[in-house]
Amino acid sequence: MSVKIKIVDAVKRYGNNTIISDLSLDIKEGEFFTLLGPSGCGKTTLLRMIAGFNSIEGGDFYFNDRRINDMDPAKRNIGMVFQNYAIFPNMTVENNVAFGLKNRKLSKDIIKQQTDKFLKLMQIEEYRDRMPDRLSGGQQQRVALARALAITPDVLLMDEPLSNLDAKLRVEMRTVIKHIQNSVGITTVYVTHDQEEAMAVSDRIAVMKDGFIQHVGTPKDLYQRPANLFVSTFIGRTNLLNGEVVMKDDKAVLVLPGKYEFVLDSIKEDEKKNQKVITSIRPEEFVVSETDTNGIPAKIEDSIFLGLNTHYFVRLETGEEVEIIQESKIDSIIPKGSSVYLGVKTEKINVFNEDGSRNIVTGVKNDLDIYRKG
C-alpha cells in the first residue's frame, strides 16, 4: 500500500551547521517525486531523513497520519536503492532479492513467489544464481531495484541510482525505473542532480538549493514558468538578458538590450511598475530574422548543424553572448558574421525582478506557496 508523505518544518543540523531549516513538503500517494539540485543542496540529507538514517533535529515527518520521526528505519517499511546499489557481495542475486522477505519470517512459498515475481519484473531471472561481482552495472541496478520492491514497501527511496552508469545505460535504466514505478504505483522519492533525468522520470520535482526548496511543480511548470532565476538556469538552458519594465499608457513594456521593446501583457498586475528586471529567454524562444529590424541587433559568431535543429552562437551589440536554437531550414544556415535581428516569443519568456528572487510573469505554479501563505 502506498502512502502520502508529509514533511512539516524539518530541520537538520550537523553540530552548529544548519543544513536544512523549516522545510515543508507534501508528496502525494503513488507519485514519482524528485529532489533535484546541485551537490551540497541537502537533497540526499532530506532523503536519508525520510529513510531514518539521518537524525531529525526538528519538525515532523508523516507517512499518511503516522509520525515516523522516532521510528526505527527497519520498521518504516521503506524500499531504498542506494547510489552504489549496496548489493550484498556475499549473496547470490536471488538471495539479495529475498533478503528483506526472509527478515519478515514469511513462509518459504511466499518468499519464493515474491522473489520470482520481482526477478521476472526486472528481467534478471536468468542471473538468479550469479554472484553480484559477475553482473554489469545495469544488472546490479536491476537487482537493487528488485530487492527494494520485493518487500512491497510503502515508499521507494532512490539516491542518485543512475550516477554510476554510463550515459546510454542511464537513459535505458531511467525508462525502466519510470515504467516499473508506474506499474507498481508506489510513492517514490528520487534524488538526482541531473535535471534532464529528473524531467524524464518525475511526476513532480522539487528544486533545492542551499537547503531550501526553490520550486515544486511538474517538469512542465518548472521549465516554462520557473519560480525564480535559479530554477530557470538550473532547469534546461537559458539566456539571461538585463532589461527594464517601463509603464506606458498603463501597459507594461519590456525593454531589452538594443532598445528592442514590446508590450508584455503577462506581467503580474502587482508587478506592473517601472523596474529593472532580468529576462530569461530559452534558446528556442528567439526568432532570428535577417530582414525584420524589429529585434535585438546581433552578429552570428558560430553555428552548429545538428539535423533537426541548428544552434547559433550570437553576440549582441551590447556585448552579451546568446545561444539560439532554430529548427533547421532547407535552404541554408545563416553564415558566420551575418547581422541579424532577434525577436522573442513573448508569451514564452520569463521575467524576474532585479535580484532574481521571483518570477514577475503570471502562470507560475509553485506547490510550495501553500506553506508561505499559511
Added chain:
Amino acid sequence: MSTMTTKKNKKKDVWLVISLSILAVYGLFLIYPLVKLLFQAVYVGGKFTLEHFVEFFSRSYYTKTITNSFVVSSCATIITLIIGIPLAYFYQMYEIKGKTALQIIIILCSMSAPFIGAYSWILLLGRSGLITQFIYNLTGFKMPSIYGFNGILLVLSLQLFPLVFLYVSGALKNIDNSLLEASENMGCSGVARFFKVVIPLCMPTILAATLLVFMRAFADFGTPLLIGEGYRTFPVIIYNAYFSEVGTNHAFGAAVSVIAILITAIIFLGQRFINSKFQFTMNALHPIERKQLHGWKNLLVHIYCWGIVLIAFAPQVYVIYTSFQKTSGKLFVEGFSLDSYREAFKNMGRAIPNTFLIGGLALLIVIVLAILISYLVVRRNNTANKVIDTLSMIPYIIPGSVVGIALVIAFNTKPLILTGSAAIMVIALVIRRIPYTIRSSVAVLQQIPMSIEEAAISLGSTKLQAFFKITVPMMANGILSGAILSWITIITELSTAIILYNLNTITLTLAVYVNVSRGSYGIAAAYATILTVTTVLSLLLFMKVSKSKEITF
C-alpha cells in the same frame, strides 16, 4: 631498432636473474633443509625405515600430545573469536573513549612473546601468585589451578585475540555503510544484522584469522612448556625429541617434525577449501561511521572493550612492575631497585645489540626480498614466480621449531656449516617472517595500476628505474605495514631461535626465556621490559613515519 630489442631482452634478463636467484636461495635454505629433514626421518644407517613414525604412533605418550594440541588450540581459537569479533565490531561501530590508546594496547598484547604472558600469569595467578595470595588471605578461598589446560587456554586466548581484532577490524572497514543501511531498510537491524549481514561479510577474514590463530596456538611451545605442566602438547614433544637426542643424528626429532608439517599442511588445505566457498569482493565507498551510544548500552560497550583489553594487558604491566622490584638472589623482596637491570646488562649484555643487529639485518633482507618477490608475483606472473610465491608462504604454516630443526640438520655438517653462527639466525628469521611483508606488498602492488609505470617508461625511464623510482615509493606504506609486523615478530621470535642460538647470538626474547627457565624472574622481567619498550618505540616510529593513527594488517 636492433639496439632497442637487445635493450629490452637485457631488462627481461635482469628480472629472470632475480627470479632464479630467489629460487636458488629458497632451494638452499628452505627446500634442501626440509628434504634433508625428511631423509633424516626415514633413513637410518643408510636404510629406509619408518620405525620412528611407528614409534611415535604406537605410544599414547606421543599421540596424546596431538589430541591435546588440537583440543587446546581449537578451544583457544574459539575463545579468541568470541572475544575478538565483538571487540572489533564495537570498536568500528561505536565511539569509544580513548580508542587510539585502546588499539595500541591491543596491539601490544599481541606483540609480546606468548611465554612472557604465561610467565606473568604465573606471577599473578600461580601457586604463590599475587592474586592467588591476595584472595586466599582475604577469603581463604583457593583459586583453581592455572597450570595445565586452563592456563594454556587463558594465555593463548588473551595473547591471540588481538589478531582476530586486527583482522576483523580491517574487514569491517571494507564494509560499505550502505550495506548496513540496506539491511536495516529491509527490516534487519541490531543483533540480527550482526549475525546475518556483518558476520557473513567478514567471513573470509574471519576464516583467515581463524587459521592464523589456530596455527599460532598449535605451534606455540613456550606457553605449554612454562604453564602446561602435565598437559603436554605437540610442539613440546618436538622440542624435547630434538634436545634429548645426542650428536648429529636427529632421526626421531626429524620424524616428529615431518608429522608436524603434515598436520599443519592438512589444516592449511582445509582452510583453503572452506575459504574458497566464501569468495567475493568488497570495497567501501562510504566506510562505516562510528556512532555515539548513550545510556547503559554505551556503558556496557565501554566495560566490555576496556575490560578485556586491561585484563589482557595486566600481566605485561605486572612484569614491568616486577622488573623494578628489589631482589635477593632469585626472590623478590620489599622495595625497589634497578638491580635486575644491572644484572641483565652484566650477564647477557650482548642480547640487546644482538637483537638489533640480527633482527635489523633480517628486516633489511626481508624488505628487499619482499619488494622483489611481490613485483615478480604481481607483474610477472609465470610458473617460476608462482613457485616463489608458494615457497615464500610455506614457512608461514610450518611450526617454528620445525624450521629450526631442519636448518640445524641441513647446516651442521659439511659442505656448509652455519650452526652457531649469526648467519643461520638471520636466515631463519628471514624465511619465517617474510610472509607478512610479502603479503602486504603484494596487496599494495595489486592496487597500483600498471599504467603508472608505463607512463614513466613512455617518459624515458627504463623498466627497472620506473619500478624503483615510481612504484616502490608508492608501495612504501604497504611495505612499511608489513615490515613493522615482520620486525615485531622478529624481535619476539622464540621457537626457531631457541634451537639455533648460542651465547654469542642470544637475543632479548631468548634472554627472557633463559632467565625464566632458570627462575631468575627479576632479570627476566628486566629483559621483558626492555623488549616491551622496544616494541612500543617501534610502533610509535611506524605510526610517525606512516602518518597513520591506526595500524592495519
